Each structure stands twice: as structure tokens, then as C-alpha cells.
């Protein structure tokens with residue numbers, strides 16, 4: 001049984017997509033053991049509680065350094081014996097201490113085609129505003145393993161979504177979620193659960 005720990009801060013629609021994909025068997029032999037939020041009012045916590053998943057709130061402001069915050073997260077994840085960590089709209093940047101025990105075991109979803117419109121400062125609607133401002137004809141979403149450098153870890157899956165006339169950042173954000181994020185995040189977790197992902201440097205290969 002693969003045990004997942006999810007880190008969230010907000011609405012949790014990607015978390016919901018993973019919960020649903022486990023429930024309907026698309027992601028086999030897997031459970032979400034703990035959902036940790038750095039924000040006590042995150043709706044993602046309600047989504048988790050509703051289906052009986054344990055939750056914890058660990059606010060960044062309770063710690064004097066990123067290192068202490070990271071270590072508190074790591075301790076909670078270890079005490080739940082997790083094998084895979086999913087960042088699902090987690091709005092705090094993790095330092096190198098977080099990754100020591102979890103190399104290639106932390107995934108994130110980013111709402112653009114990395115390396116475009118990614119890295120520090122590119123989060124939430126800012127990503128989609130920048131894509132539209134630039135005049136792109138395509139955007140999309142990327143699932144990647146997380147490293148201490150923001151949005152720069154090995155790419156697992158990407159899916160493109162076309163820009164349409166009249167798109168606003170809000171409309172584009174919604175379409176990218178529906179057509180890309182909620183599709184490729186469960187798919188990447190399924191591949192991990194099936195043992196089909198292997199990482200060599202920046203390259204992630206998917207076994208047939």
C-alpha cells in the first residue's frame with residue numbers, strides 16, 4: 001500500500017482529484033495518510049476530513065526559520081510513514097532540509113508548461129496573467145518532482161491547453177485545471193503507485 005502525505009494551503013481541487021482517483025481505483029493500492037495545511041482555513045482540510053483523512057495544521061509563522069518549519073513537516077510525514085508527498089496548492093517554499101529524506105518522492109503540479117512562466121513569483125492567477133500578457137497561444141500544466149529550486153525539478157507529465165479569444169486569467173485558470181491539472185496529477189500518481197517512474201538526472205522515464 002502506497003502511503004501519501006499531501007501539503008495544501010487552499011481550495012484543494014487537485015487534492016480532490018487524487019482522492020477521487022484513489023476511490024474509483026484509477027490509482028491502485030494507495031491511501032492518503034495525512035493532509036497537512038499551513039493555513040487553518042484551507043478548504044482542502046474540509047475535503048480531507050469529509051472522507052475520513054487525518055489532517056494537521058502547521059503554520060509557518062509558528063517557526064523562527066524555514067529549517068525548523070521543514071523539520072516539523074518532515075517529522076509529521078515520517079510519523080505517518082508516508083512514501084510519497086504531494087504538494088497540492090501548497091503556498092510556502094520548502095528549504096533543502098525538507099528533501100533530504102524524500103529525494104524524488106515529492107511531486108508538485110504547476111499551472112503552466114515549465115520552464116515557461118515558472119519559478120519564484122509565478123503562482124496562482126499571476127501565472128495566467130503573464131501567459132495572456134505575453135500573447136501565448138498555448139499554456140497547460142506540468143507535474144514534476146520537487147527539488148529545492150522552485151519549479152525546476154524533473155518533469156513527469158505535461159499537458160497543453162489552447163488559449164482562446166476572450167480568455168481572462170480566471171477563465172484560463174479554470175480551463176487548465178479541468179483539462180490538464182485534474183488529469184495529469186492523478187495520472188502521475190498512478191504511474192508512481194504502479195512503480196513505472198524512474199529518474200536519472202533530469203530525465204523521468206515511464207516504463208510501459
Ligand code: GRF
Pocket residue numbers: 010011012013014015044088089090109110111124181
Ligand atoms: C493549482 O493551480 C496548482 O497548479 C497550483 O496551485 C493551484 C492549487 O489549486 N500549484 P487547488 O488548491 O488544488 O484547487
